[in-house]
Amino acid sequence: MTTYLITGSRPYGGDATDILIADGRITAVGDSLSAPGAEVVDAAGLIALPGLVDLHTHLREPGREDAETVETGSRAAALGGFTAVHAMANTDPVADTAGVVEQVWRLGEQAGLVDVVPVGAVTVGLRGERLAELGAMADSAARVRVFSDDGLCVSDPALMRRALEYVKAFDGVVAQHAEEPRLTAGAQMHEGDRSARLGLTGWPAAAEEAIIARDVLLAGHVGARLHVCHVSTAGSVELLRWAKARGVQVTAEVTPHHLLLTDACAESYDPVFKVNPPLRTDEDVAALRQGLADGTIDAVATDHAPHAVEDKESEWAQARPGMLGLEQALSVVVETMVETGLLDWAGVADRMSVRPAAIGRLAGHGRPLAVGEPANLLLLDPAHRAPVDPAALASRSRNSPYAGRELPGRVVATFLRGTPTVLDGKATR
Amino acid sequence: MKRHLLESADLDRSDATLVLDTAAQIEQALAGREVKKLPTLRGRTVVNLFYEDSTRTRISFELAAKRLSADVINFSAKGSSVSKGESLKDTALTLEAMGSDAIVVRHGASGAPHRLANWVRGSVVNAGDGTHEHPTQALLDAYTIRRRLGRLDGVRVVLVGDVLHSRVARSNVWLLHTLGAEVTVVAPPTLLPVGVGSWPVEVGYDLDAVLPKAGVVMMLRVQAERMNASFFPSAREYSRRYGLDARRMAALSDDAIVMHPGPMNRGMEIAAEVADSVRSTIVEQVGNGVSVRMAVLYLLLGGNEPA
Numbered sequence: 013m014t015t016y017l018i019t020g021s022r023p024y025g026g027d028a029t030d031i032l033i034a035d036g037r038i039t040a041v042g043d044s045l046s047a048p049g050a051e052v053v054d055a056a057g058l059i060a061l062p063g064l065v066d067l068h069t070h071l072r073e074p075g076r077e078d079a080e081t082v083e084t085g086s087r088a089a090a091l092g093g094f095t096a097v098h099a100m101a102n103t104d105p106v107a108d109t110a111g112v113v114e115q116v117w118r119l120g121e122q123a124g125l126v127d128v129v130p131v132g133a134v135t136v137g138l139r140g141e142r143l144a145e146l147g148a149m150a151d152s153a154a155r156v157r158v159f160s161d162d163g164l165c166v167s168d169p170a171l172m173r174r175a176l177e178y179v180k181a182f183d184g185v186v187a188q189h190a191e192e193p194r195l196t197a198g199a200q201m202h203e204g205d206r207s208a209r210l211g212l213t214g215w216p217a218a219a220e221e222a223i224i225a226r227d228v229l230l231a232g233h234v235g236a237r238l239h240v241c242h243v244s245t246a247g248s249v250e251l252l253r254w255a256k257a258r259g260v261q262v263t264a265e266v267t268p269h270h271l272l273l274t275d276a277c278a279e280s281y282d283p284v285f286k287v288n289p290p291l292r293t294d295e296d297v298a299a300l301r302q303g304l305a306d307g308t309i310d311a312v313a314t315d316h317a318p319h320a321v322e323d324k325e326s327e328w329a330q331a332r333p334g335m336l337g338l339e340q341a342l343s344v345v346v347e348t349m350v351e352t353g354l355l356d357w358a359g360v361a362d363r364m365s366v367r368p369a370a371i372g373r374l375a376g377h378g379r380p381l382a383v384g385e386p387a388n389l390l391l392l393d394p395a396h397r398a399p400v401d402p403a404a405l406a407s408r409s410r411n412s413p414y415a416g417r418e419l420p421g422r423v424v425a426t427f428l429r430g431t432p433t434v435l436d437g438k439a440t441r
Numbered sequence: 442m443k444r445h446l447l448e449s450a451d452l453d454r455s456d457a458t459l460v461l462d463t464a465a466q467i468e469q470a471l472a473g474r475e476v477k478k479l480p481t482l483r484g485r486t487v488v489n490l491f492y493e494d495s496t497r498t499r500i501s502f503e504l505a506a507k508r509l510s511a512d513v514i515n516f517s518a519k520g521s522s523v524s525k526g527e528s529l530k531d532t533a534l535t536l537e538a539m540g541s542d543a544i545v546v547r548h549g550a551s552g553a554p555h556r557l558a559n560w561v562r563g564s565v566v567n568a569g570d571g572t573h574e575h576p577t578q579a580l581l582d583a584y585t586i587r588r589r590l591g592r593l594d595g596v597r598v599v600l601v602g603d604v605l606h607s608r609v610a611r612s613n614v615w616l617l618h619t620l621g622a623e624v625t626v627v628a629p630p631t632l633l634p635v636g637v638g639s640w641p642v643e644v645g646y647d648l649d650a651v652l653p654k655a656g657v658v659m660m661l662r663v664q665a666e667r668m669n670a671s672f673f674p675s676a677r678e679y680s681r682r683y684g685l686d687a688r689r690m691a692a693l694s695d696d697a698i699v700m701h702p703g704p705m706n707r708g709m710e711i712a713a714e715v716a717d718s719v720r721s722t723i724v725e726q727v728g729n730g731v732s733v734r735m736a737v738l739y740l741l742l743g744g745n746e747p748a
Binding site: 211 | 450528529530548549550551552553555556570571572573574608611634635636637638639640
């Protein structure tokens with residue numbers, strides 16, 4: 013295995029130092045390290061952070077390999093600085109059995125660019141009727157710990173209660189897509205002033221908040237872990253703050269796009285901005301940033317949702333919801349959280365690596381940049397600024413909401429257990 | 442005028458006034474003529490691309506284009522390549538490749554004309570998109586009000602009914618506001634959008650309270666299927682609380698007019714004796730629709746010099 017000497021990078025944005033990587037681990041951190049035979053990576057001016065962990069990625073395989081595969085999604089993830097991604101269960105077939113989660117896990121191993129951690133469906137076929145074999149998925153080679161019907165809400169309160177309870181047996185967590193379906197029938201965008209004017213059916217904030225309120229009460233009652241996917245409203249942040257203050261074991265994630273974009277984007281009627289939950293208002297964006305800064309929201313998760321051109325190049329109502337996120341997630345966080353002074357680099361590492369790894373119970377990720385730790389890390393050029401070109405993305409799809417937008421930061425290198433998956437800003441395989 | 446007519450929210454006061462003035466000139470030019478046709482758009486092709494059934498709007502646009510001597514193609518989504526799964530974009534590019542200069546589009550999805558406008562070089566006219574807008578309806582309504590009452594500035598217009606799902610309501614709210622009218626919307630709260638507070642209108646729930654001061658009462662069609670979705674308890678209750686019957690009509694001032702974009706549900710939102718009364722402009726609106734649509738096509742395709 014090649015030994016790498018990373019010279020001059022600034023771990024967590026601190027003082028410049030050298031990092032030596034050998035046999036998959038960080039073997040030395042200090043000034044003027046020398047390592048004969050090591051490959052030197054000149055990282056002067058670059059920020060070193062632990063490899064990012066995504067709790068929420070749609071890799072589309074099996075079923076929609078025209079939109080993304082485990083391999084292309086893994087490459088996009090590596091280029092975004094990720095060393096682990098949780099692959100959502102709403103594939104075709106649904107990842108609701110040990111067989112499917114093991115297939116996805118194995119495809120991830122073959123691609124070898126990030127650790128692909130399958131998420132298991134909570135209910136059979138995502139139908140919300142009866143529990144999938146959660147224990148079998150937990151015991152499988154994929155070692156599933158996060159369970160989610162994402163894309164759909166586990167809306168039946170009794171079923172949700174049972175799921176929360178059941179996964180305690182293997183330290184699992186239910187990641188809820190909080191959307192009361194009766195309140196969002198036909199919904200197209202955030203319900204408010206803009207939906208009123210645009211004539212697009214509204215997705216009320218209350219439909220998210222009602223489920224979060226219910227679920228934190230259930231999680232508290234049965235003493236189980238709950239994770240809330242893609243929190244999008246100011247009211248949700250309030251509820252989470254309240255629940256955490258009461259000692260409920262609840263964690264939550266926010267997407268990069270909800271930190272940056274608002275429902276004003278819908279005025280173009282361009283479905284690249286159609287997403288579920290929808291883009292909200294300026295007030296919601298401010299509350300989400302604040303919630304992420306103060307830790308009420310634990311993690312940034314991409315909800316990377318590739319879609320084929322024909323599923324987006326259509327009328328708004330006909331288009332599928334979702335947007336790409338892996339390759340721009342860190343840049344968006346830099347713009348919305350770091351450059352605004354809301355988070356320092358250690359905070360970025362905490363919200364994008366440490367806490368998501370803890371939520372997913374990933375032992376080898378989210379570890380500090382310290383001697384003896386697994387060499388999962390990224391090098392970021394924070395001074396770089398460039399407009400996003402969807403055609404240049406590694407994802408198989410092109411539905412980036414950031415097309416043409418200038419964003420800060422570029423991932424120069426990513427290491428997965430000591431092996432570079434990205435060098436000089438390019439994927440190594 | 443811009444290249445497209447996508448929404449009345451886009452029209453400034455001078456654009457909107459230009460359309461109304463042009464419609465009046467066209468009407469004058471054709472008055473008393475035996476051959477009701479102008480040569481202005483000879484050699485130009487207008488496509489009526491209708492994804493929803495709408496006989497009256499399609500015929501109105503067809504007549505308008507033909508009276509301007511344009512070639513007209515009617516493309517109905519039913520029984521066409523669309524029913525075989527062709528996308529809106531492919532349909533648009535196909536029509537343009539055949540030489541269409543303007544596409545008049547009716548579509549069930551809000552914003553579909555905006556999407557079309559990104560894909561074609563010719564003009565796009567919104568003939569009703571989902572629950573968003575129906576700008577030529579608002580223009581013909583404004584034209585009708587101006588003809589009947591002589592002005593729009595300061596006229597009190599009351600819009601009654603399913604504002605939530607009504608593209609006619611949205612288009613009228615923006616256009617009438619632009620033209621200086623004072624607009625009030627009246628509906629059961631379930632049929633008003635969350636966010637109506639940001640519109641330049643007064644909002645009321647009590648029809649009887651606003652009728653005495655109204656110069657125009659515009660009744661909106663209420664679809665029976667709303668009843669099943671609990672927007673209101675029953676057709677009868679809706680009719681009692683928000684229907685315009687003879688008793689309510691009697692509360693109107695002498696010169697107030699009653700409008701309806703059609704098609705009407707007689708006995709639901711409007712009583713037969715109101716629809717057929719001298720206050721009613723319903724038939725007149727249909728006639729004015731042709732003139733206003735001629736004006737729109739002329740201004741988009743023919744240039745800005747007087748007809």
